[in-house]
Amino acid sequence: MKFVLDAEQRLFGETLHKLLTETGTPALIRRWAAGDRDRTLWTALAEAGVFTLAVPERHDGAGLLPVELVVALHELGRHAVPGPIVETLAAAVLLGEADDEALGARWLPRIAAGEAVVSLVAPAVVRRALDADAADLTLLVDGEEVWSALPEGSAVRSLDPARRLFPVVAGERLAAGPAVPRAAAAAYDLGVLACSAQLVGLGRALLDTTVVYARTRRQFGRAIGEFQAVKHHLANVLTGLEFARPLVYGAALSFGSPDFARDVSAAKVAASDAAYAAARVALQVHGAIGYTDEYDPSLWIRKVRALHSAWGTPAEHRARVLAVPR
Amino acid sequence: MDLDLSPVEPFQAEVRAWLRRNVPATPLPSLETEAGFTAHRAWERALGAERLSAVSWPEAYGGRGASPLEWLVFEEEYYAAGAPGRVSQNGINLLAPTLFAHGTTEQLERVLPPMAAGEVIWAQAWSEPGAGSDLAALRATATRVDGGWRLNGQKTWSSRAAFADRAFGLFRSDPAAERHRGLTYLMFPLDAEGVTVRPIGRLDGRPAFAELFLDDVFVPDRDVIGEPGQGWAVAMSTAGNERGLTLRSPGRFLAATDRLLALWREHGADPLLRDRVADAWIKARAYRLKGFETISRTDDIGAEASVNKVFWSELDVELHETALDVLGPDAELEGDWLEGYVFSLAGPIYAGTNEIQRNVIAERVLGLPRERRVGG
Numbered sequence: 262m263k264f265v266l267d268a269e270q271r272l273f274g275e276t277l278h279k280l281l282t283e284t285g286t287p288a289l290i291r292r293w294a295a296g297d298r299d300r301t302l303w304t305a306l307a308e309a310g311v312f313t314l315a316v317p318e319r320h321d322g323a324g325l326l327p328v329e330l331v332v333a334l335h336e337l338g339r340h341a342v343p344g345p346i347v348e349t350l351a352a353a354v355l356l357g358e359a360d361d362e363a364l365g366a367r368w369l370p371r372i373a374a375g376e377a378v379v380s381l382v383a384p385a386v387v388r389r390a391l392d393a394d395a396a397d398l399t400l401l402v403d404g405e406e407v408w409s410a411l412p413e414g415s416a417v418r419s420l421d422p423a424r425r426l427f428p429v430v431a432g433e434r435l436a437a438g439p440a441v442p443r444a445a446a447a448a449y450d451l452g453v454l455a456c457s458a459q460l461v462g463l464g465r466a467l468l469d470t471t472v473v474y475a476r477t478r479r480q481f482g483r484a485i486g487e488f489q490a491v492k493h494h495l496a497n498v499l500t501g502l503e504f505a506r507p508l509v510y511g512a513a514l515s516f517g518s519p520d521f522a523r524d525v526s527a528a529k530v531a532a533s534d535a536a537y538a539a540a541r542v543a544l545q546v547h548g549a550i551g552y553t554d555e556y557d558p559s560l561w562i563r564k565v566r567a568l569h570s571a572w573g574t575p576a577e578h579r580a581r582v583l584a585v586p587r
Numbered sequence: 588m589d590l591d592l593s594p595v596e597p598f599q600a601e602v603r604a605w606l607r608r609n610v611p612a613t614p615l616p617s618l619e620t621e622a623g624f625t626a627h628r629a630w631e632r633a634l635g636a637e638r639l640s641a642v643s644w645p646e647a648y649g650g651r652g653a654s655p656l657e658w659l660v661f662e663e664e665y666y667a668a669g670a671p672g673r674v675s676q677n678g679i680n681l682l683a684p685t686l687f688a689h690g691t692t693e694q695l696e697r698v699l700p701p702m703a704a705g706e707v708i709w710a711q712a713w714s715e716p717g718a719g720s721d722l723a724a725l726r727a728t729a730t731r732v733d734g735g736w737r738l739n740g741q742k743t744w745s746s747r748a749a750f751a752d753r754a755f756g757l758f759r760s761d762p763a764a765e766r767h768r769g770l771t772y773l774m775f776p777l778d779a780e781g782v783t784v785r786p787i788g789r790l791d792g793r794p795a796f797a798e799l800f801l802d803d804v805f806v807p808d809r810d811v812i813g814e815p816g817q818g819w820a821v822a823m824s825t826a827g828n829e830r831g832l833t834l835r836s837p838g839r840f841l842a843a844t845d846r847l848l849a850l851w852r853e854h855g856a857d858p859l860l861r862d863r864v865a866d867a868w869i870k871a872r873a874y875r876l877k878g879f880e881t882i883s884r885t886d887d888i889g890a891e892a893s894v895n896k897v898f899w900s901e902l903d904v905e906l907h908e909t910a911l912d913v914l915g916p917d918a919e920l921e922g923d924w925l926e927g928y929v930f931s932l933a934g935p936i937y938a939g940t941n942e943i944q945r946n947v948i949a950e951r952v953l954g955l956p957r958e959r960r961v962g963g
């Protein structure tokens with residue numbers, strides 16, 4: 262037993278962190294929010310292998326590597342990278358497991374290579390298509406059918422300015438059959454896992470930024486981090502995140518087992534709660550500056566609240582934890 | 588001991604009837620936008636014409652001489668009717684009480700009627716980049732000149748200053764004095780020569796507050812409130828009001844929790860959320876009764892105002908978080924509850940952060956030993 266990342270996995274995370282630090286995501290997030298759909302970063306992420314992680318080897322992927330996927334999404338969360346990344350990864354699972362080789366061959370190599378951006382709607386669980394205007398393909402899963410979908414009307418605004426949510430209508434039918442619901446369930450679980458990893462990364466970044474702020478901001482002749490009220494807020498955040506992360510990695514390891522659905526739901530609940538607590542404390546400890554849209558951490562704060570109820574609400578996931586038959 | 592509201596029922600009935608006739612059928616655009624600000628100013632004019640914008644002021648200044656109980660009841664009716672947010676709140680809740688306590692008759696007569704009529708909207712200019720919780724660290728200066736003062740420096744987080752007409756704030760008038768000493772309380776126009784207003788977007792991007800840069804702004808002597816050099820004492824009389832009931836009265840939360848209950852029922856009365864909806868509803872009623880207790884007391888509530896501030900601000904966050912959970916997967920989407928949520932998140936920060944309030948409660952109400960820190 263060795264429940265820590267190995268050297269290669271850590272290096273993968275560090276490589277992404279370096280790439281994203283050099284990119285400077287705050288400016289990128291603001292451009293994305295303004296409608297700029299430039300794909301330079303998407304391509305760089307693909308070159309680093311991010312999109313191969315949910316694509317089978319026969320379609321130019323790395324096979325399904327849930328631990329590496331969590332490593333990647335944690336870093337993407339840490340840098341609050343915008344765009345339908347979780348959606349594209351979940352779509353890859355859907356297309357890979359829909360039992361339609363031709364369909365898989367048409368899209369999966371392009372997804373793995375970063376050439377296809379995919380958004381997705383599954384009415385009961387993912388109601389609107391994130392950033393469908395940026396996607397080459399939007400999937401609509403409905404019972405035993407998968408359709409390509411088109412945005413219908415304009416996007417609804419989210420608290421996270423970098424998320425545009427589109428209602429969609431069905432276009433062309435892409436696949437049908439009993440494999441579809443199974444593939445959709447697998448895609449959903451993987452999306453939940455990816456979203457959980459993203460949330461832990463977002464929470465961690467907010468904690469790190471806030472700790473630095475508490476060391477440097479001075480009031481009453483002291484760093485505000487000297488005040489016990491501030492210390493305790495931050496210590497509580499760390500405690501929450503420290504116990505969310507193992508649930509996320511634990512869920513990644515149960516991929517393929519009958520417990521996977523339950524475990525990703527447990528992970529999502531803990532990750533959502535821990536990240537939300539991090540966002541609330543980040544705001545409170547920054548005071549008024551954290552409440553402005555021009556201060557970069559507020560982009561993280563808003564994304565956390567949006568993802569809190571995306572890919573299943575905490576209540577839905579709590580219900581799944583107890584409902585999934587053992 | 589009683590809770591007999593019958594003496595104020597005629598007033599209550601009048602207010603209710605007027606609101607029923609006059610509250611706009613469709614909500615006004617957000618108060619934190621230029622169009623919304625204009626619409627809200629027009630609404631303040633309508634309220635003012637009916638002497639309903641500041642009911643507790645004397646009639647001479649545009650009020651109705653309402654008792655504290657009548658004011659509480661007015662607030663309940665106001666929010667129950669779904670009436671618009673109060674764009675003039677900082678003037679009415681913060682500046683006016685200061686003027687009543689420290690202003691001259693000339694100032695009262697000059698400043699209050701246009702405030703009640705919605706003609707002049709006021710912004711609070713206390714905070715500075717380096718002086719938030721630690722307000723006594725402020726550095727913007729007022730320098731004595733012939734016939735008045737010249738203001739220099741920077742103020743920030745001034746709510747609605749992007750659209751407001753005038754501002755009131757604290758300035759260091761004695762450069763040799765430190766912290767609470769040598770401060771002067773002044774009023775100045777936001778369109779005066781030397782004032783630059785830079786709007787700042789809040790969490791949802793709306794320009795809800797602004798930064799003010801002051802470059803040799805002239806203020807005549809008649810716009811000093813209280814004695815020069817005594818600004819701290821003058822300001823603290825306002826702060827007490829801000830932290831007590833006036834800033835966010837119980838009526839606001841009674842109405843919000845009623846709406847929460849309705850929202851929860853409309854969405855199928857999810858049993859998983861029942862306890863939180865009920866808790867918010869109960870807390871709003873607790874705040875109502877606490878309000879009745881507060882106004883019934885004859886002693887000064889002093890530092891106990893901090894207990895109210897912690898309570899309402901945290902109730903506001905909780906009730907909005909619960910509403911977002913009722914909305915479930917749609918929680919992140921733009922809408923009234925989301926805007927209310929964003930607004931609620933600022934409550935534990937402005938008007939003295941809740942960490943500061945808890946320090947006050949622990950040290951000044953409970954008498955625990957003081958933490959070591961400069962001033963404060």
Ligand SMILES: Cc1cc2nc3c(=O)[nH]c(=O)nc-3n(C[C@H](O)[C@H](O)[C@H](O)COP(=O)(O)OP(=O)(O)OC[C@H]3O[C@@H](n4cnc5c(N)ncnc54)[C@H](O)[C@@H]3O)c2cc1C
Binds near residue numbers: 481488714721746796
């Ligand atoms: C929406 C909004 C509207 C506002 N409107 C106005 C306005 O109209 N006019 C105006 O003048 N100001 C306004 N403010 C500013 C407000 O008064 C300040 O934000 C507040 O005083 C806190 O100051 P700060 O933001 O600088 O935070 P800081 O004082 O820097 O505090 C940062 C953190 O440190 C904590 N902290 C500081 N000191 C202590 C201590 N001794 N013990 C424990 N913890 C401590 C705080 O609680 C907070 O969590 C507004 C703020 C907001 C968010």
